[in-house]
Amino acid sequence: MSYRDVKRGLPQRESKVIAVINQKGGVGKSTSVINLSACLGENKKKVLVIDFDPQGNSTSGYGIEKDELEHDVYDVILDGFPIEDAIIETCEPNVFIVPATIQLATAEIELVSLEKRESVLKEAVNRVKDEFDYVLIDCPPSLGLLTINALIAANSLIIPIQCEYYALEGVAKLLESMEMVKRHKNPNLEIFGVLMTMYDSRTTLSKQVVDEVRRYFGKTMFKTIVPRNVKLSEAPSHGLPVIKYARVSKGSLAYMKLAKEVVTRG
Ligand SMILES: Nc1ncnc2c1ncn2[C@@H]1O[C@H](COP(=O)(O)OP(=O)(O)O)[C@@H](O)[C@H]1O
Ligand SMILES: [Mg+2]
Numbered sequence: 001m002s003y004r005d006v007k008r009g010l011p012q013r014e015s016k017v018i019a020v021i022n023q024k025g026g027v028g029k030s031t032s033v034i035n036l037s038a039c040l041g042e043n044k045k046k047v048l049v050i051d052f053d054p055q056g057n058s059t060s061g062y063g064i065e066k067d068e069l070e071h072d073v074y075d076v077i078l079d080g081f082p083i084e085d086a087i088i089e090t091c092e093p094n095v096f097i098v099p100a101t102i103q104l105a106t107a108e109i110e111l112v113s114l115e116k117r118e119s120v121l122k123e124a125v126n127r128v129k130d131e132f133d134y135v136l137i138d139c140p141p142s143l144g145l146l147t148i149n150a151l152i153a154a155n156s157l158i159i160p161i162q163c164e165y166y167a168l169e170g171v172a173k174l175l176e177s178m179e180m181v182k183r184h185k186n187p188n189l190e191i192f193g194v195l196m197t198m199y200d201s202r203t204t205l206s207k208q209v210v211d212e213v214r215r216y217f218g219k220t221m222f223k224t225i226v227p228r229n230v231k232l233s234e235a236p237s238h239g240l241p242v243i244k245y246a247r248v249s250k251g252s253l254a255y256m257k258l259a260k261e262v263v264t265r266g
Contacts, residue, residue, distance in 0.1 A: 038241030063239020
């Protein structure tokens with residue numbers, strides 16, 4: 001069944017377009033996109049994941065074979081291919097994805113010459129967002145044009161922060177980019193939540209980092225804290241979200257709890 005078949009007859013929904021963003025690599029963006037989307041899907045929310053990182057980790061994390069793809073997000077933003085036809089199903093019945101491949105790596109440069117270089121993603125997302133409860137954008141680890149596109153397409157941001165030394169390093173720069181986009185292009189952009197990831201309860205460092213980030217962000221920080229959990233790092237190599245790979249694991253429980261918190265926050 002294609003996305004076009006599925007969408008017929010759906011009520012129009014007020015959707016949240018959320019960019020999962022942090023220009024630091026390895027902080028848990030893709031892990032959070034995969035597992036939050038899967039848990040929202042289990043909660044009967046209709047979700048569109050947009051993989052916007054050339055590494056394509058949310059695409060492969062959902063077990064999608066990149067070699068077999070006919071179209072990806074590059075075709076949508078640079079070749080004018082209709083996003084409706086680039087959306088494919090995942091193993092979660094309510095979760096769909098616009099996949100990414102390494103093709104996206106050159107987009108950063110190719111976008112420069114386009115007049116709408118900062119808003120191509122927004123235009124694509126606007127065509128389909130009403131069909132979904134949530135659109136989650138997995139951002140690349142940089143503050144380049146792809147990330148600016150995500151900041152302009154989104155209504156709000158989830159910022160994953162890893163519980164380690166220098167956790168807040170770079171966050172000021174990220175907030176600066178957010179403010180710049182707010183001033184010029186997207187005045188209603190807000191932070192949906194700050195998500196602490198890879199928490200290790202055996203170390204005092206993790207606790208200190210959480211306290212420090214809480215002082216900085218206050219209630220914006222999600223109550224749910226994602227523990228360091230080996231099942232979360234193993235699941236992508238099986239092409240499954242953790243709720244399918246290891247349902248009864250600390251990682252799985254954390255993302256289930258996060259999904260509930262996201263739904264409660266609106
Ligand atoms: N809570 C966690 N516990 C254990 N490993 C994790 C956790 N979150 C992420 N990882 C692992 O850490 C690495 C970086 O995570 P990833 O989500 O790819 O970060 P990003 O998308 O920000 O670069 C991956 O190998 C991932 O499997
Ligand atoms: Mg990633």
